[in-house]
Amino acid sequence: MTDYEIAELVDAFYELRNGPDLFNDIATFHGQFFNFVATADPTRRDLHFNLPNEPEREIFLAWHRQVVFELEQAVQDINPEISIGYWNSTIYQSPTDAVWDEGFLGSFDANWDLNRNLGGDPRLPTPLELSNLLTETDFFEFSNVLERQNVHRGGHVWTGGVMPTPISPRDPIFFFHHSFVDKVWQDWEETHGTSAYITTSMLRYDGTYVFDGQTYPSVDPNDITDSRVYGVFYAENGLAQLDNYIVTNTYNPEEIFYYQYNIEAGNNFLVPAGAIARLESVNEINLTPGFEAAPGSTFQATIDTENNVAGKIAPLFAKNRAVNPYPYSEKLYEPIVWEEGGNLLDDDTIILTAAPNPFTEKITIKLSERKDCVIEVFNMMGMQIREESFENTDTMVIKNLYGLASGFYVIRVTDANGKILVVKRIVKM
Ligand SMILES: [Cu+2]
Numbered sequence: 346m347t348d349y350e351i352a353e354l355v356d357a358f359y360e361l362r363n364g365p366d367l368f369n370d371i372a373t374f375h376g377q378f379f380n381f382v383a384t385a386d387p388t389r390r391d392l393h394f395n396l397p398n399e400p401e402r403e404i405f406l407a408w409h410r411q412v413v414f415e416l417e418q419a420v421q422d423i424n425p426e427i428s429i430g431y432w433n434s435t436i437y438q439s440p441t442d443a444v445w446d447e448g449f450l451g452s453f454d455a456n457w458d459l460n461r462n463l464g465g466d467p468r469l470p471t472p473l474e475l476s477n478l479l480t481e482t483d484f485f486e487f488s489n490v491l492e493r494q495n496v497h498r499g500g501h502v503w504t505g506g507v508m509p510t511p512i513s514p515r516d517p518i519f520f521f522h523h524s525f526v527d528k529v530w531q532d533w534e535e536t537h538g539t540s541a542y543i544t545t546s547m548l549r550y551d552g553t554y555v556f557d558g559q560t561y562p563s564v565d566p567n568d569i570t571d572s573r574v575y576g577v578f579y580a581e582n583g584l585a586q587l588d589n590y591i592v593t594n595t596y597n598p599e600e601i602f603y604y605q606y607n608i609e610a611g612n613n614f615l616v617p618a619g620a621i622a623r624l625e626s627v628n629e630i631n632l633t634p635g636f637e638a639a640p641g642s643t644f645q646a647t648i649d650t651e652n653n654v655a656g657k658i659a660p661l662f663a664k665n666r667a668v669n670p671y672p673y674s675e676k677l678y679e680p681i682v683w684e685e686g687g688n689l690l691d692d693d694t695i696i697l698t699a700a701p702n703p704f705t706e707k708i709t710i711k712l713s714e715r716k717d718c719v720i721e722v723f724n725m726m727g728m729q730i731r732e733e734s735f736e737n738t739d740t741m742v743i744k745n746l747y748g749l750a751s752g753f754y755v756i757r758v759t760d761a762n763g764k765i766l767v768v769k770r771i772v773k774m
Pocket of ligand 1: 375392393409
C-alpha cells in the first residue's frame with residue numbers, strides 16, 4: 346500500500362469508530378454469536394468452530410469474507426479510492442513490521458484500548474503449514490483445519506489483547522488478518538474448486554439485520570465462494586493477475602483496480618459494452634491475450650505518478666479491488682488513456698523489456714516478435730516528450746536521452762492498430 350492509501354485508511358477507520366461505530370457493532374455481533382455447542386441447542390447458529398460432521402452449521406470462511414467486505418464497503422463510502430490489504434503472517438512476523446507503525450495500525454492500540462501484546466504467543470504460521478493446508482481436498486476439512494490451526498489462530502494469539510477473544514473485530518488488524526485468511530481460501534478454491542455450503546443464508550446477512558438505518562441484504566454463502574464476486578483479486582510477489590472476470594460495476598460505479606507494482610490483465614478479463622474499468626499502477630500494466638474491452642466500454646490503463654514504488658511504500662499488504670483513482674483533474678497531468686475498447690490483443694504473448702532501468706542516455710525495448718510499433722515517452726506531468734515509430738522490428742532503441750532531468754518517466758508502446766502493448770514506468774538516473 347502507498348503512503349496515501351495507508352493515511353486515508355487510518356482516517357477512515359477513526360471516522361467509522363467515531364460515527365456509527367461499525368467496529369464495535371461487528372465486534373459485538375461476532376462476540377454474541379461466536380460459538381455454541383450444537384448439542385446444547387441445535388437451533389442456535391454460530392460463526393465458529395463447527396466440525397466437518399456438522400456442515401449444516403458451518404459458515405466460517407464465507408461469513409468472514411462477507412464481514413471484511415462489509416467494512417471495506419463502509420471505508421469506500423468515505424473514500425472510494427482505498428481498500429483493505431492482507432497481512433501475510435507466514436512472512437511478516439515482527440512487531441516492528443510497518444503495519445504496526447504509529448502511522449498505520451499502531452495508534453489504535455492506545456486509542457482504542459486494545460491491550461495488544463505483539464509476539465507474546467509466537468504461534469504464527471510457517472510457510473510449510475500453509476502449503477500443507479492447501480493440499481487438503483475436502484472443503485469442510487480444509488475450513489476446519491484452517492480455522493483451528495495457526496493460519497487463522499496464529500494472527501489472533503500473536504497479536505494479543507482483544508484479538509484472541511470473541512470481540513476481536515475491535516482491533517483493525519482483525520480485517521487485515523481475515524483478508525489473509527480469505528486469500529488462503531481463494532487460493533484453495535482456485536486449485537480445488539469445490540467450496541460448497543449446506544446452509545443458504547448467514548447470521549447478520551439473512552435480510553433482517555439493520556445497522557445505521559440500513560437493512561443488510563441476505564447473502565447465500567454459496568454465491569460468494571469466489572472472491573471475484575466482489576471484484577477482489579489478491580496480488581502476490583509484486584504481481585496482480587486479473588483474470589476470468591467480467592466488469593459489471595455492481596459494487597462500484599467505476600471499477601478501479603489499483604496496485605503499486607505490476608498489473609497483468611488477460612485470460613478472460615472482459616470489459617463489456619457500457620461498463621467502466623480502470624487499471625492503475627505505480628509501476629507497470631500489461632494487457633495479455635484474453636483481455637478484451639468491448640466497443641462501447643470505457644477502459645483506461647493509467648500510471649500513478651504521485652506515488653513511488655521505492656521508499657514510500659509498505660510492501661506488506663496488497664489486495665486489488667475496485668476502487669477509484671487519484672483525482673487527476675487537480676493537476677495538469679493527462680492520464681495515459683486507452684478508451685473506447687474494441688481492441689482485442691493478439692493471441693501471441695508479448696514480452697517486453699525496457700533496459701536499462703534506471704537509464705542514463707538510451708533505452709532498449711525488446712518484444713517477443715517483430716511488429717510495427719510507436720513508442721512514446723511521457724514526463725511526470727503527462728506531457729509527451731518523445732515519439733518514435735519503428736517498422737517490422739523486435740528491438741527498438743531510443744537514444745539521446747541524457748538531457749532529461751532525473752526522475753520518473755512513463756513509456757507507452759502501441760502497435761500499428763493503436764493497441765497498447767504495455768505502459769511502463771522507467772527511471773532516469
Ligand atoms: Cu471470527
